[in-house]
Amino acid sequence: MGKLTHFEDGKPRMVDVSEKAATVRSATAEATVKLLPEAVRALEEGGVGKGDPLSVAQLAGIMAAKKTGELIPLCHPLPITSADVRLEFRPEEALIHVTATVKTKAETGVEMEAMTACAVAALTVYDMLKAASKGLEITGLRLLHKSGGKSGEWRRGP
Amino acid sequence: MGKLTHFEDGKPRMVDVSEKAATVRSATAEATVKLLPEAVRALEEGGVGKGDPLSVAQLAGIMAAKKTGELIPLCHPLPITSADVRLEFRPEEALIHVTATVKTKAETGVEMEAMTACAVAALTVYDMLKAASKGLEITGLRLLHKSGGKSGEWRRGP
Amino acid sequence: MGKLTHFEDGKPRMVDVSEKAATVRSATAEATVKLLPEAVRALEEGGVGKGDPLSVAQLAGIMAAKKTGELIPLCHPLPITSADVRLEFRPEEALIHVTATVKTKAETGVEMEAMTACAVAALTVYDMLKAASKGLEITGLRLLHKSGGKSGEWRRGP
Amino acid sequence: MGKLTHFEDGKPRMVDVSEKAATVRSATAEATVKLLPEAVRALEEGGVGKGDPLSVAQLAGIMAAKKTGELIPLCHPLPITSADVRLEFRPEEALIHVTATVKTKAETGVEMEAMTACAVAALTVYDMLKAASKGLEITGLRLLHKSGGKSGEWRRGP
């Protein structure tokens, strides 16, 4: 209960999952980019329709899911079998909402892959809007759902 | 004003900075990992003192700063000259606070490097605590300060 | 028929192969580097026999096969089980011919790995010859054969 | 004349450019993806307008320019200052034409970066169309123009 499985005798390690079964696992995460009025305007004027910033960020998120094992020191490298990243611009709420669902068939889950995909998609939005508006903020980066593996399903409560 | 410099004719591109001067530039960003009580307990019991999760996250942040150009599609690859990432566990507020300051001597700034370092440090904290507590949330990922370059100094208002 | 499986609702995604069976799959691709007379001479004089440019290109191709998932945004990362890249210098035709055969045991095929190995081997040849001859051209980069998986065998017609 | 500068005593090496001056350098390359009728149809139906395959390939090309030093064994790692990749679908000619212009301020040129960007953009087009049409072919991958450095300007003849 509350054990930090990544540590043994106070030293970090990559947890041994050699004897676990490879099963289909899925995880979904979300994040929000809070926009200032000038960024909302830039997005509305700058052409969300054609070749838009949201497409660049979506692709960055998919590619980042594949880099998770390189970025997060104690993560297992996993053969991702699916990555779906979506960005929704909600001008009336002055935000962009990001969700990512990642799947694998492996010995351990893909929560970190879904979280990393959301983070990098959101950072990419920031990168493209920062010339217009440096004050943006990324918030609410969190896991929504996971399934598969011995620990089974988990869903964020309301 | 409000122009999306990463786009030309609706198509993304890496902005041309060939003719800009290489000067010393600095950027500082922050992020917060909001903890649930079981994560606070795990950190307090699990040994923040020795070989602790915060050190792993700190190093992950420094290494991620160097990977920014690989992760953010339209970012310039920059020769980072300094990276300082700090994590502070504040049990009474049930959070971990992350700050990152990155410097370079280059034609363009390191805002994205500082933001990415914070994001990956926070994701690494999440990774190490997720066995104890999946409901953690990363929030307040944002730029605090930048200096150097033609656009000069910027500091987040209060 | 003619469906772009990498897109859903007009948005790119990594196709979900979680429920497909992991089977042995193989793919072979080819490319041609068309040489100018000065490059043919440089290769003939410069020592194709010892420590030669073709060995460097061959190794670059093998290593690139392993990087395919990083380069091609919607490609699945695959555990390659074999990579064989061959370069043949045909001075009388003034060309270098490249072939690559890649195998995996996975849920999806390795066409892109074979194509990428050929492309990078050919680019490496170009790199080593460009001081002698900038006008080289890479041509005929294409799939020759694939086998394995539900779609079965495919072979380029004559 | 015709010397293979990447080799010394028959052994490959990364050429020493330490004493050269860092100046602005630029290179432009091109490639062509030859389409079959079913791929032309898939592109026309599948939505070149919205979230289209050409945007994915364009971004892949830009990101690949930054990875050139990792892919081509004897290439110097260069701080790219600009990358502009364009794809044009010409249905009447049954092809997609790719061009890439890359710049740097460095001791050596960016021909390989421009060539690699074109190659990976073209490979990405292939990846997205291969479910519809495996018989595609990448051709005409070659340098169009370079400027900067001691060797000065070079332009492909007609």
Add this chain to the structure above:
Amino acid sequence: MGKLTHFEDGKPRMVDVSEKAATVRSATAEATVKLLPEAVRALEEGGVGKGDPLSVAQLAGIMAAKKTGELIPLCHPLPITSADVRLEFRPEEALIHVTATVKTKAETGVEMEAMTACAVAALTVYDMLKAASKGLEITGLRLLHKSGGKSGEWRRGP
């Protein structure tokens, strides 16, 4: 007996393991960093207790195990299921001893992953001590044990 399996007709290739069974495999390697008196002193004074160099090196070793397939040209990329790197400072012997145990469930073994983890952990120690003492030396980098696969168990003799 004595055959170089990575070569065929004098050309390097990635050995084909497609038809081998994926089984659990393990390997352990070791290395020694020989310290000079000033490095021993720096480590003793500089705080091996808190946030110490050995933790940084340990993490670098774990992360390097995941990069083995990128570094060693003919290595298969393997989904590592466990990585455990330990560093022990022995001031009386004026050395740091490194061991790494890596596991996978794959068609081929993880000797190179264990060796690479030890090498990079030792190099990282060197990096952190080189300001105090450039004369350090890494020695005794070798395999101690492997198990799994058709060739079975191997253990270094006394």
Add this chain to the structure above:
Amino acid sequence: MGKLTHFEDGKPRMVDVSEKAATVRSATAEATVKLLPEAVRALEEGGVGKGDPLSVAQLAGIMAAKKTGELIPLCHPLPITSADVRLEFRPEEALIHVTATVKTKAETGVEMEAMTACAVAALTVYDMLKAASKGLEITGLRLLHKSGGKSGEWRRGP
């Protein structure tokens, strides 16, 4: 004297070199692979002449020099301007001797790049010989010489 510059308040950081001058710097390192009789035989029979293991290792060393900043956590990413890796097979001494010289024009030195190039070249030799002989050992990985920068020249004593 003996200060661990990579640490401040017991926490690791990437040392700030923003204000240092970019000058030409060079470093040379060496390593030795100690061979057993069966490995000497394998090398002698297996064709050191054509497409030989030493060429593969040499290239791996050059490419690893470019990856140093990714592998060593607190290393600055440096624009390498030259990398020269040499391997010499000395059958009568039953060893392979590796040397690497790396140069840059930067704010800090390339000792780690030279050391990493030697380490990865030696590991690659090990990889190619391990089927014939697992008992090989890498030893004497150390800096021979460095020049450039404020700390000036250093040369290993006899």
